[in-house]
Amino acid sequence: MIDALSVEMITDSAGVDRLQQAWDDLYEVSPCSSPALSWDWARGWWRHYAEAYSHGDGSLRVGVVRRGLTVVGMLPLYLRGRPGKRPGLRRLGFVSTGEDEIEETCPDYMNILAVEGEEQACVRAVGDALMRIRRDWDVLELDNIPFDSPLTLLTDQWATSFPIVETVLRGACPRANLASGFEAFMGSLSSNARQQSRRQLRESDRAGATLLLAKDPASIEWCFDELIRLHTLRWNALGKPGVFARPRFTEFHRELCRKWVPEGKAALAVLKLGDTGIAAVYGFLHRGKFDSYTLGTTLNPGVAIQSPGMALQLMLMRELAARGLHTFDHLQGSRRYKKRLSTTAYPLVQLRFVQSRRQAVTERAVGVARALKRRLLGGRPA
Numbered sequence: 159m160i161d162a163l164s165v166e167m168i169t170d171s172a173g174v175d176r177l178q179q180a181w182d183d184l185y186e187v188s189p190c191s192s193p194a195l196s197w198d199w200a201r202g203w204w205r206h207y208a209e210a211y212s213h214g215d216g217s218l219r220v221g222v223v224r225r226g227l228t229v230v231g232m233l234p235l236y237l238r239g240r241p242g243k244r245p246g247l248r249r250l251g252f253v254s255t256g257e258d259e260i261e262e263t264c265p266d267y268m269n270i271l272a273v274e275g276e277e278q279a280c281v282r283a284v285g286d287a288l289m290r291i292r293r294d295w296d297v298l299e300l301d302n303i304p305f306d307s308p309l310t311l312l313t314d315q316w317a318t319s320f321p322i323v324e325t326v327l328r329g330a331c332p333r334a335n336l337a338s339g340f341e342a343f344m345g346s347l348s349s350n351a352r353q354q355s356r357r358q359l360r361e362s363d364r365a366g367a368t369l370l371l372a373k374d375p376a377s378i379e380w381c382f383d384e385l386i387r388l389h390t391l392r393w394n395a396l397g398k399p400g401v402f403a404r405p406r407f408t409e410f411h412r413e414l415c416r417k418w419v420p421e422g423k424a425a426l427a428v429l430k431l432g433d434t435g436i437a438a439v440y441g442f443l444h445r446g447k448f449d450s451y452t453l454g455t456t457l458n459p460g461v462a463i464q465s466p467g468m469a470l471q472l473m474l475m476r477e478l479a480a481r482g483l484h485t486f487d488h489l490q491g492s493r494r495y496k497k498r499l500s501t502t503a504y505p506l507v508q509l510r511f512v513q514s515r516r517q518a519v520t521e522r523a524v525g526v527a528r529a530l531k532r533r534l535l536g537g538r539p540a
Contacts, residue, residue, distance in 0.1 A: 161226035163279060165287040168220040171204060177222065180229040184271050190308065193424075193442040193449065194254055194265030198417060200234050203254040203263065206410045211256055213239040219250060219294070221284040223272070231272040231280030237295060250288075250295040255302075261404035266302050266331060266449070266489050266506060270309055277308035285315045292513065300509040302328055302490070309509060322512035329490040332500030337484040340476040343501070351498045358469040365431060365462040369473045372426040378419050381426045382412055384435035388454030395457055415440070425478075429470040437466035439474060447485040448478055468495050475499075 168174055174181075174197075181197040193199060208215070217239065223231030238249040238256040249256065252268045272280040288298065303309055313323055336343050344352055372381040386402045393400035401407045418424035422443060429437040436456040442449045455467035463469050475486050488496040490506065 163230070163283045164224050165283050166222045166224070167287060167291065168222055169218050170215045171201075171208075171218065174201060174204070174218065174220060177220070177229075177232075180222075181232065181271075184229055184232055184273070187273055188271040189274050190269040190277065190304075191271055191444070192265075192267035192269065193444055194263075194268060195234070195271055198414065199265075200253045202410055202413055204236075206406045207254075207257060208236075210406070211238055212236055218253070219291070220253075221287055223276075223280045223283050225276070230276045231270060231284065233270045233280075233284045248294065248296045249299060250297065251299045252301060255299075260399065261401055261407040263407065263410070264302075264490070267304060268300065268302050269304060269307050272308065278311060281308045281311045282315060285312050289316075289319070296513050298509075298511040302506045303509065305505040305507050307507075310507075312509060312511070316511060320511050320513050321515045322510060324510050326508045326510060328506045328508050330503035330505045331490055332488045332496040332503045334475060334486040334488070334499055335484070335501045336475060336479040336486055340479040343475065343479065346501050347499075355468070355472055355499070358463065358465055359472055361463045362429070362469045362473065367436070367463060367466075367469065368430050369470070369477065370428045370430055371477070372415075372419050372428075374420075375416070378415055378426060381428045381435075381438060382415050382440075384428050385426065385438035385440055385452070385454050388435060388438050388456060389452065390454070391457055392454055401452075411440070418442070425474070427470065427474050429466055429473065431461065436461055436463070437470040439467075439470055443483070446483050447487055448474075448483055449487045449489055451489065465495070468499070471495065471499060 168177065178197050178201075185191045185196050188195075204218070208217070212218075217237040219235040219237060221231075221233040221235065222229060234253040235250050236253050238251060252265070254263050254265050255268070257263065270277065270280060270284065288295075300309055300312075310325065313325060316323055334343055335346065344355060347355065370377065370381065372378040386408065390400045390402050415424055415426055419426055424440070424442050425448060426440050427438065428435040436458070438454045439450060439452070441451040450471065453467050453470075455465075455470075471486075478486065486499075487504075488500060
């Protein structure tokens with residue numbers, strides 16, 4: 159006899175800490191896992207951001223699905239809010255979403271974690287659990303999920319339950335297919351993109367540029383500081399501070415780098431001319447895919463490479479393809495180089511469920527405005 163599913167709603171960080179081993183085990187086997195759904199990411203984000211973006215430790219709503227005693231699914235949510243302010247509209251969303259633009263972490267590929275074959279059952283069970291606590295929330299926003307996520311089943315499950323049940327296209331993640339090697343990838347590009355790419359690589363070779371991949375603690379700290387410096391200079395020139403100006407964002411990712419780079423879960427690379435960094439990139443490694451999360455490039459017009467950022471991406475692609483990675487994901491964004499260096503794109507959507515009829519029209523307008531703003535800004539940390 160197969161045990162029935164049960165759902166426990168974890169509402170504090172102590173409960174999340176007790177879940178660490180079960181969360182890690184589920185993350186390893188779930189077909190839907192992505193770096194931002196790991197325990198390291200979620201717990202680190204909560205440690206740095208919860209004080210500013212929730213009403214306290216009891217704001218967590220982590221749905222844990224068990225079949226018997228075994229954890230087979232998990233959906234990490236929290237109630238957004240501002241300490242000391244009136245609650246207003248109570249928004250429920252993924253842990254690590256909902257921050258101000260100036261320090262948002264912009265995680266892509268959010269989803270439900272579930273054992274293979276249990277995805278639909280877990281979505282139904284979590285959906286029933288969220289309905290039981292519907293007095294806790296007014297709006298549920300599931301941001302940046304794959305268009306084919308099992309969570310999209312909620313739109314059918316709740317089709318007649320709320321005034322607004324909708325799926326909103328958030329953008330797409332341009333991807334480069336490296337499965338057949340770097341040269342095969344180059345051959346798949348348009349003739350114009352291929353010529354530009356080869357020119358960037360030739361310019362880098364002539365200039366004597368080298369690629370440094372962080373490995374040990376000293377190189378991790380140096381590369382991370384170069385990423386901050388180059389990223390900040392770029393955005394300061396546009397009259398913006400950049401996300402690294404905010405301590406929460408910086409320390410959250412510095413901690414991830416210190417842990418994940420040695421474990422092979424993240425990559426931090428700098429393109430150097432002599433001892434000076436001219437471009438830096440930081441991203442995540444998961445199941446043969448690299449997610450290129452954020453980039454910084456020099457503004458020095460004297461550099462002999464026309465586009466240091468593009469050169470760095472190409473050199474890193476070549477290196478990762480040689481190591482057997484099959485996909486280089488540029489994540490959301492409208493930068494031209496992302497489309498130029500990709501062979502396909504993977505759509506992401508937002509699911510929105512609004513309970514109050516009085517808020518329905520306003521919420522629809524707010525959702526459209528947010529989607530448009532994110533698309534115009536490129537969808538990545540600025």
